[in-house]
Amino acid sequence: MIGIGSRERGDDAAGLLAARFLRTRVPEGVAVVCCSADPVSLFDAWEGAEHVWLTDAVMSGAPAGTVHRIDVASQALLPRPRCRSTHGLGLAEAVELGRTLGRLPGSLVIYGIEAARFPVGGWPTADVRAGARRAAAAIMGELGAEPVSAPSGADDHGTLEPGRLGDRSVPDRLDLEL
Numbered sequence: 001m002i003g004i005g006s007r008e009r010g011d012d013a014a015g016l017l018a019a020r021f022l023r024t025r026v027p028e029g030v031a032v033v034c035c036s037a038d039p040v041s042l043f044d045a046w047e048g049a050e051h052v053w054l055t056d057a058v059m060s061g062a063p064a065g066t067v068h069r070i071d072v073a074s075q076a077l078l079p080r081p082r083c084r085s086t087h088g089l090g091l092a093e094a095v096e097l098g099r100t101l102g103r104l105p106g107s108l109v110i111y112g113i114e115a116a117r118f119p120v121g122g123w124p125t126a127d128v129r130a131g132a133r134r135a136a137a138a139i140m141g142e143l144g145a146e147p148v149s150a151p152s153g154a155d156d157h158g159t160l161e162p163g164r165l166g167d168r169s170v171p172d173r174l175d176l177e178l
Contacts, residue, residue: 001026001139002045002137003034004056004091010122011057011064011115017124017132018055018111018139025136042094043103051107053139055132056091065127066114067135072099073107089138109142113134 004020006012023032031049035041046052053149058068070077076099077092089097091110098104113131115124124132 002054010117014057014113015055016089017137052105056110057115062114064116065131068112071111073125
């Protein structure tokens with residue numbers, strides 16, 4: 001499971017929040033890592049994995065916190081317009097580059113969490129925090145793990161224990177609460 005985002009850009013932390021929620025709840029043998037959306041980081045993060053779930057903030061015009069599920073095997077991702085990117089390459093470009101180079105895992109499912117605000121130094125909105133939990137619950141369901149219910153309200157925050165998996169880890173402190 002790969003969480004993508006920036007903890008210092010408001011709703012852009014959505015993918016990291018989902019990863020943080022999952023890190024102590026996934027079955028043994030499932031790694032949870034955080035990385036950027038640049039191709040080298042992604043290729044390294046999913047190298048050797050047969051099944052990968054990836055979470056990231058997205059903007060499609062849907063309400064904030066909406067969770068989108070995209071099975072990369074069945075559809076191509078549309079790159080976002082260059083003028084709107086704050087990164088060199090976005091997730092869509094990295095995935096399509098991986099497809100072209102034959103560097104995608106056997107199964108890649110992206111959970112996009114609809115974002116709305118990206119202020120520098122800002123916190124994710126309550127809707128995005130709730131969406132991150134719903135995405136994490138959906139991934140747990142796909143893993144066949146014990147059901148994890150999504151929060152009934154945006155302020156349903158649980159304390160998350162620090163965890164470390166292999167050489168890469170989800171930070172013990174993201175300075176964010178779900």
